[in-house]
Structure formats: C-alpha cells, structure tokens
Amino acid sequence: MRKILSVIKREYIQIVRTKGFIIGTILGPVLMASFIVIPVVVSMVSVEKQEQIAVIDSTNEVFVELDKKLDSKLKDGNRRYILEEYRLLDDVDSLREELNRKVLKKELSAYIFIPRDISEGGEAEYVSEHVSDFDKRGNINQALSSVIIGKRLRIEGLDPQEIGKYMRPVKLITKKVTKRGVEKDTGGTFIISYFLVLILYMTLIFYGQIILRGVIEEKSSRVVEIVLSSLKPYQLMAGKILGIAAVGFTQYAIWALFGIVAVKYSGSIITKFFPAAQGFQIPSIPPYIFIYFVLFFILGYFLYATLYATVGSMVNSEKEAQQLVMPVTMFLIVPILLMMFVIRSPNSSLSVVLSIIPFFAPILMLLRVCILLPPFIQVGGSVLILILTTILMIWLTAKIYRVGILMYGKRPGFKEVVKWMKYK
Amino acid sequence: MNALEIENISKSFGDFYAVKNLSFSISKGSIYGLLGPNGAGKTTTIRMVMNIIIPDEGLIKVLGRKMDEKMKERVGYLPEDRGLYPKMKVGEILLFLAELKGIRGVDARKRIDFWLEKLDLADWKLKKVEELSKGMQQKIQFITTVIHQPDLIILDEPFIGLDPVNTKLLKDIMLEIREQGTTIIFSTHRMEQVEMICDDICLINKGKMVLEGNLSHIKNQYGKNTVVLDYDGDAGFINALPEVNKIDDYGKFMEIKMKEQTDTQGFLMKLTEKVRINKFEVKEPTLNAIFIEKVGEKDA
Numbered sequence: 001m002r003k004i005l006s007v008i009k010r011e012y013i014q015i016v017r018t019k020g021f022i023i024g025t026i027l028g029p030v031l032m033a034s035f036i037v038i039p040v041v042v043s044m045v046s047v048e049k050q051e052q053i054a055v056i057d058s059t060n061e062v063f064v065e066l067d068k069k070l071d072s073k074l075k076d077g078n079r080r081y082i083l084e085e086y087r088l089l090d091d092v093d094s095l096r097e098e099l100n101r102k103v104l105k106k107e108l109s110a111y112i113f114i115p116r117d118i119s120e121g122g123e124a125e126y127v128s129e130h131v132s133d134f135d136k137r138g139n140i141n142q143a144l145s146s147v148i149i150g151k152r153l154r155i156e157g158l159d160p161q162e163i164g165k166y167m168r169p170v171k172l173i174t175k176k177v178t179k180r181g182v183e184k185d186t187g188g189t190f191i192i193s194y195f196l197v198l199i200l201y202m203t204l205i206f207y208g209q210i211i212l213r214g215v216i217e218e219k220s221s222r223v224v225e226i227v228l229s230s231l232k233p234y235q236l237m238a239g240k241i242l243g244i245a246a247v248g249f250t251q252y253a254i255w256a257l258f259g260i261v262a263v264k265y266s267g268s269i270i271t272k273f274f275p276a277a278q279g280f281q282i283p284s285i286p287p288y289i290f291i292y293f294v295l296f297f298i299l300g301y302f303l304y305a306t307l308y309a310t311v312g313s314m315v316n317s318e319k320e321a322q323q324l325v326m327p328v329t330m331f332l333i334v335p336i337l338l339m340m341f342v343i344r345s346p347n348s349s350l351s352v353v354l355s356i357i358p359f360f361a362p363i364l365m366l367l368r369v370c371i372l373l374p375p376f377i378q379v380g381g382s383v384l385i386l387i388l389t390t391i392l393m394i395w396l397t398a399k400i401y402r403v404g405i406l407m408y409g410k411r412p413g414f415k416e417v418v419k420w421m422k423y424k
Numbered sequence: 425m426n427a428l429e430i431e432n433i434s435k436s437f438g439d440f441y442a443v444k445n446l447s448f449s450i451s452k453g454s455i456y457g458l459l460g461p462n463g464a465g466k467t468t469t470i471r472m473v474m475n476i477i478i479p480d481e482g483l484i485k486v487l488g489r490k491m492d493e494k495m496k497e498r499v500g501y502l503p504e505d506r507g508l509y510p511k512m513k514v515g516e517i518l519l520f521l522a523e524l525k526g527i528r529g530v531d532a533r534k535r536i537d538f539w540l541e542k543l544d545l546a547d548w549k550l551k552k553v554e555e556l557s558k559g560m561q562q563k564i565q566f567i568t569t570v571i572h573q574p575d576l577i578i579l580d581e582p583f584i585g586l587d588p589v590n591t592k593l594l595k596d597i598m599l600e601i602r603e604q605g606t607t608i609i610f611s612t613h614r615m616e617q618v619e620m621i622c623d624d625i626c627l628i629n630k631g632k633m634v635l636e637g638n639l640s641h642i643k644n645q646y647g648k649n650t651v652v653l654d655y656d657g658d659a660g661f662i663n664a665l666p667e668v669n670k671i672d673d674y675g676k677f678m679e680i681k682m683k684e685q686t687d688t689q690g691f692l693m694k695l696t697e698k699v700r701i702n703k704f705e706v707k708e709p710t711l712n713a714i715f716i717e718k719v720g721e722k723d724a
Contacts, residue, residue, distance in 0.1 A: 222507030229501035230524035
C-alpha cells in the first residue's frame with residue numbers, strides 16, 4: 001500500500017503542476033462565468049447612440065404615428081431614433097438614390113421605405129449599411145406593425161386598444177411534482193442536468209485521455225520495467241488510476257468553490273448592474289443530485305480509467321492508440337447522442353434499459369436522476385451492475401495490462417490479447 | 425545459503441517455450457554471468473526472478489526465500505529495456521524509485537546526493553531527465569538499481585551505449601559493491617566483458633541450459649588447444665595446414681583452434697617461415713569461441 005501511495009503521489013504531483021492542468025482548472029470556471037458575464041457586460045458597454053433615420057412615407061399617413069411609437073430612449077433620456085420624413089415626390093428612384101448616398105456618407109444610419117399598399121400587405125423596406133442589428137430591426141418592425149395593424153383595425157371600425165385586450169397571450173407556468181411537493185420550474189432543472197451531464201462526460205474523456213497518455217509514456221520511455229522491479233503491475237495501474245482520480249477531485253473541488261462563490265454573490269452582482277433583474281434567482285438544485293453526480297463520476301471514472309489504461313498498455317504510441325481507443329470513446333459518445341431522447345421521455349422502457357447498461361449508466365442514469373428521481377430499484381440496480389462490471393473489467397484488464405506494458409513492437413490482435421489473459 | 429536458486433523453471437507464451445526446465449544456483453557474493461544469444465530466454469528468466477512474470481512450473485528462491493513484493497526491496501534490477509520518466513527532475517525520479525524500494529525521507533535524500541556525487545552528476549539533480557544525455561540517463565538508471573543497498577543485483581546489458589570511461593566507472597562500482605558482499609547477476613552477450621568480471625557463468629540457448637559452472641573450470645575443460653596469433657603478412661596459407669581445426673581471423677589477429685595433440689612448437693616454426701609473428705600464445709579458448717561453438721555459428 002505504501003508503494004501504491006508513492007505512485008499516487010507521483011502521478012498527482014506530475015499532473016497538477018503541468019501548465020495544462022493549471023490553465024484548464026482556471027479556464028473552466030472562467031469560461032463558464034464568461035457565458036453569463038460577457039453578454040451582460042457587452043450589453044452594458046455597447047454604446048447606443050442617436051440614429052438618424054429617414055422615412056419615405058408613400059401613404060403620407062404612417063409617419064406621425066410611427067414617430068410616436070418608436071420612442072425608445074437612450075440612457076441620457078434622449079430619443080434613440082430621430083425620424084425625418086421625406087415626402088414622396090414624383091420620382092421615387094431619384095429620392096432613393098439620394099438617400100442611398102446619404103447612408104453611405106453616414107449622414108443617415110438607415111432609411112425606411114413605406115409603400116402605398118402597406119396596409120394591404122405591401123412590404124416595407126429597411127435600408128442600411130449594417131443590417132445585422134437584430135435589436136434595431138426588431139424595434140422598427142414592431143413599431144411599424146403596430147401602427148399598420150392599428151390603422152387596419154380603425155378602417156374596419158374597431159378600437160385597437162380594445163382588440164389588444166382580447167389578443168393578450170396566455171401565460172403557461174411549468175411546475176414540477178416531486179416527493180416533496182409541487183415546485184415552480186423555470187427550466188433551471190433542464191439546464192442544470194444538461195450542464196452536469198456534460199461536465200461528467202467531458203471529465204471522463206479528459207481524465208481517460210490523461211491515463212491513456214500516461215501509460216503510453218511509461219511504455220515508450222521504457223521506465224515501466226524499472227518501476228516493476230519494485231511493485232506489481234496491478235499496483236502501478238491502481239496507483240496511476242487513483243492518482244489521476246485525486247487530480248480530478250482537486251479540479252472539481254476548485255470548480256465547486258468557484259461555483260459556490262458565484263452562486264452566493266452572482267445574484268447581488270447581477271442586480272447591481274441590472275436593477276431590473278431584481279428577484280432573479282439561480283435555480284436551486286436538490287443536494288441529492290450532487291451526491292449522485294459524485295457517485296456516478298467515481299463509478300464511471302473507474303470503469304473508463306481501467307479501459308483507457310488497458311488500451312494504453314496495448315499500443316506503442318499515441319498515434320496507434322487513436323484507433324484502438326475509438327470503441328471506448330464511443331461508449332461515452334453514444335449516451336450523449338441519446339441524451340435528448342432520454343430527456344424527452346425519461347421513463348420510457350428504452351430509457352430505463354439504456355440507463356442500466358453499465359457503460360451508459362454514469363451519463364444516462366445521472367441524467368434521469370436529474371430530471372426525475374427514478375425508483376430506487378432502478379438507480380440502485382444500475383449502481384450495483386456498474387460496480388460489478390467495473391470489478392469484472394478491472395480483473396480482466398489487469399490481466400491484459402500486466403502483459404501489455406512489457407510488450408513492444410507489433411500491436412496485438414484480438415487473439416493475442418485473449419492469449420495474454422490466459423498467461424499464468 | 426545461495427543468493428539465487430532456480431529449480432526446473434519453465435515458461436511458455438502460447439506455443440513458444442521461452443524457458444524450459446532451467447535450473448541453476450548462484451552462490452552469495454559472486455558475479456554470475458547469464459549468457460546467451462539474443463532471444464535465448466535471458467530476459468524472461470530474469471523477469472521470472474523479479475516476479476514480474478510468473479513461471480508456469482518450477483521454483484525460484486531469492487536470498488533463501490520465495491520471491492515476493494517485500495523481497496524486491498532487497499534486490500536491484502536494471503532491465504535491458506530501460507528508461508526514465510522524461511518530464512521528471514533527476515532528484516525527483518531518484519526519490520520516487522528509492523521510495524518504491526522502501527528508502528524514504530532524509531535517508532533517501534542523503535543516498536541520492538552521495539550517488540550523484542559519485543557518478544559526477546550532482547549538477548544535474550534539478551534538471552529534467554529529458555535534458556540529460558543518453559549516457560547520463562544510463563548512470564541515473566544504474567543509481568536506481570543500487571541506491572537501496574540490495575543483497576542481489578541483476579544487471580541486464582548494463583554497459584550498452586556507454587563510452588569506455590563510463591563503462592569502466594560502472595564496472596569499478598560493480599566490483600566495489602561485490603566487495604561489500606552483494607551478489608551480482610550480469611546478463612549479456614558481450615563475452616569479453618564476462619571474461620573480465622564473472623566468476624561463474626551459465627550459457628543458455630533457446631530456453632535451455634547449454635553450459636554452466638565456474639568460468640576458469642569451463643575453460644580448463646577445453647584444454648590449452650587454442651593459439652592466439654598476432655601477425656603481419658598474408659596468413660591465408662594457415663587454413664590449409666594439417667594442425668588447424670578452425671580459424672577465427674580478425675585480419676591482424678587470429679584465434680586458431682588446434683587439432684588434438686598438436687605440436688604447437690612445430691606449428692610456430694611453420695608460421696615463422698611465411699609471416700612476421702608479433703605474438704604467439706597457447707591458451708584456453710576465449711569465451712567467445714566457446715560461445716560460438718556451443719550456440720552454433722549461425723545462431724550467434
């Protein structure tokens with residue numbers, strides 16, 4: 001056990017101090033935070049300025065109302081859009097020609113062309129140098145629509161205000177029923193489940209690759225036999241897997257710390273910049289989900305770590321490993337592809353079966369646990385099967401590993417690997 | 425008590441017998457040469473001694489006991505396929521490997537400094553392994569084999585890739601360690617090195633024992649039927665002389681195996697007529713010659 005500890009210590013220190021680990025650990029939460037913070041910051045920083053917009057109103061009836069409707073204000077209280085009416089003279093083309101020039105010379109930020117038959121379905125035009133500002137186009141479109149609809153209604157003798165009351169959309173609130181009662185759900189569960197499952201998936205692949213590379217390095221640098229002069233192959237394998245697991249927990253712990261701080265203070269930070277967001281809450285996650293997350297990470301990690309270590313022991317170079325590692329990686333990718341299906345029908349018998357298959361269980365059962373807590377028999381059963389499979393895999397792969405790490409040269413075929421397993 | 429006892433071990437990989445019914449023992453404090461051509465089963469035998477692979481049959485006793493993980497702390501092993509973690513610092517990897525041998529803390533640090541000093545590598549302690557030359561890495565690997573003061577050391581081709589200066593350095597340390605009572609198993613197919621340092625040898629070929637015993641006894645058995653000749657001139661005619669059994673010609677130097685009961689004096693006279701003789705020595709065959717004879721020229 002002391003020897004395994006020495007190996008664990010070595011693996012841990014060697015990985016934790018690499019630039020890759022440090023950068024990855026810091027960048028992880030920064031990346032996550034940036035998904036939230038950057039849009040907020042950008043929307044604050046982006047300077048909205050007054051814009052001159054010309055309007056060619058062929059109907060001579062729309063401009064006044066449009067000017068009233070399009071009254072968004074800048075932060076300093078001034079109008080965002082200054083509209084300028086152009087009466088349609090005889091020659092539309094020369095007028096548009098002139099406005100085009102003004103847009104290009106930046107005297108105008110855009111102009112709007114309203115055809116005579118706008119009320120009867122004619123298409124208005126928005127002409128500008130930049131047409132990718134969805135926000136601005138949305139504003140204008142909405143204002144114009146509301147003016148035209150109002151016009152149409154009045155023609156039919158209807159009161160737009162009255163009609164607006166009738167057209168009010170219905171609100172649909174989602175609620176989730178659990179054993180603890182009925183709770184309001186704002187879609188947070190879905191986002192959090194998705195997020196947790198993706199973290200699990202990415203870390204399983206990430207740490208699997210580290211193990212794979214580590215085993216290959218031991219082989220290609222020929223250090224393995226020197227190490228084996230002091231300990232058994234299974235001790236080396238166990239030490240490596242446990243050492244990298246410790247790295248994983250370190251990374252998770254750092255991220256969790258970031259997370260806690262973020263959750264604790266993000267609310268106040270957001271409301272500070274966004275008084276409107278008062279009352280905004282990060283969806284709370286029941287603690288049992290975290291317990292299952294850690295449980296499935298541990299179980300999934302050991303299952304996949306042994307597989308990656310075995311693949312590493314069978315090859316001579318990372319290039320050779322790429323083909324052989326495909327089936328292992330596929331076991332991780334397939335449940336990700338099935339995620340959407342399981343999210344939509346978490347209790348269908350196919351979802352139940354898929355989430356019990358040990359290679360899929362870490363991802364799919366966790367997903368089901370996040371969405372709705374399945375019956376204990378299913379969760380407990382899948383955990384038990386996962387544990388038994390992992391023990392079986394460790395037993396089988398250790399037999400391959402102990403031979404593989406001392407084999408150089410040609411990559412073994414399936415028959416040879418079976419033969420290795422029979423060696424005493 | 426013997427340092428190593430091997431009783432009738434066999435190991436096969438599939439249909440291929442790597443070692444078959446091999447037995448030998450090594451007395452304490454000796455330097456034992458484990459010889460054989462490439463693929464003879466030397467490395468497999470050593471790996472079985474180190475408990476890295478398990479024999480199908482037979483018994484191995486190291487220092488009087490069955491080999492287990494605890495016993496590995498009393499044995500040092502320098503494998504033929506060897507290397508170090510390239511990204512680790514020299515001091516770190518020595519500490520790690522010493523820990524695996526049960527040497528820890530201050531004691532380990534002291535020993536590391538002692539050996540780095542002794543092998544002239546003290547300045548490299550904080551450098552990464554990958555920055556070291558091949559020869560320096562070899563010396564670091566050697567330190568890992570001896571740092572825990574083992575009772576038995578197994579060296580598989582220890583001098584491969586070393587320059588003459590470093591070869592001599594390691595050879596002197598080997599002899600020094602032997603003086604302290606450590607038994608050394610020296611596996612190689614470089615016969616001249618074996619001849620210089622080994623007390624006993626065991627020659628294996630195709631997994632089986634071919635020859636075993638005290639090196640000087642073995643040579644004596646062959647008798648003084650070999651002539652070593654150092655000459656100038658065209659020696660082509662010697663091949664046709666009736667006294668000659670076999671010739672190993674190196675150009676300026678020749679090892680001649682004579683027929684039984686040859687008059688070497690008369691043979692010398694015949695030679696002096698045609699070539700200039702710088703040296704003429706009647707002696708036992710070299711180990712090289714014995715090796716080639718036993719293993720068969722095409723296998724050697």
